[in-house]
Amino acid sequence: MQAGESEMFYFYDLPLGRFDSLEPANSSAVFDLPQSTADANTLINAFKSRNLEPIDLVALSGAHTVGKAQCSSFNNRFSEDADFARRLAANCSSDPNRLQDLDVETPIVLDNQYFKNLMEGKGVFTSDQVLISDGRTDWAVKGLAENKYWFYSQFRDSLVKLSQYQPGGNVGEIRRNSCFAPNGRSIPATAGDEGVAASA
Structure with missing residues (x-):
């Protein structure tokens, strides 16, 4: 791009400490x-x-x-x-x-x-x-x-x-290592570029 x-x-700083959901958003939230x-x-x-x-x-x-x-x-x-x-x-x-x-x-x-x-x-x-x-x-x-x-x-x-x-209070977790996987889980080997696009 x-x-x-x-x-x-x-460069500018975004505050750290946001809680990320452990599950994808449901369709009602998306719409x-x-x-x-x-x-x-x-x-x-x-x-x-x-x-x-x-x-x-x-x-x-x-x-x-x-x-x-x-x-x-x-x-x-x-x-x-x-x-x-x-x-x-x-x-x-x-x-x-x-x-x-x-x-x-x-x-x-x-x-x-x-x-x-x-x-x-x-x-x-x-x-x-x-x-x-x-x-x-x-x-x-x-x-x-x-x-x-x-x-x-x-x-x-x-x-x-x-x-x-932060909707609904602090639900989820603060990711320590990656935006693409919850804490304690590894990034799927198939994530690659498609995983980046899907997460974005």
């Missing part, structure tokens, strides 16, 4: 996360329930400055009367499983272009584009679009804040 081209990549079709109220309330403010929502959404999505995750936008939505629909018409860059301008650089895209109506997900149309978040989109260094520092701060959220 060429996100290393970003100026953001300097409790905001979907790509979510409106601003849903997003803000979901983040608030995790002790995160609207500025954290906007900054962390900036992770969409890299990455891709399948057409099926934003096909609800195809009926919109907007040039960008029509462009998305046209790109997906030949292959509904194709991958679309989430940042249509600088897709392999972690920068603040994502926020500039939102101001131009070029957010791929509904959950991206609504951030510029709601008074509780539009100020943050505009500010982060204008100041890349604020994005870098706010993304760092919001990521640290997110890492400190």
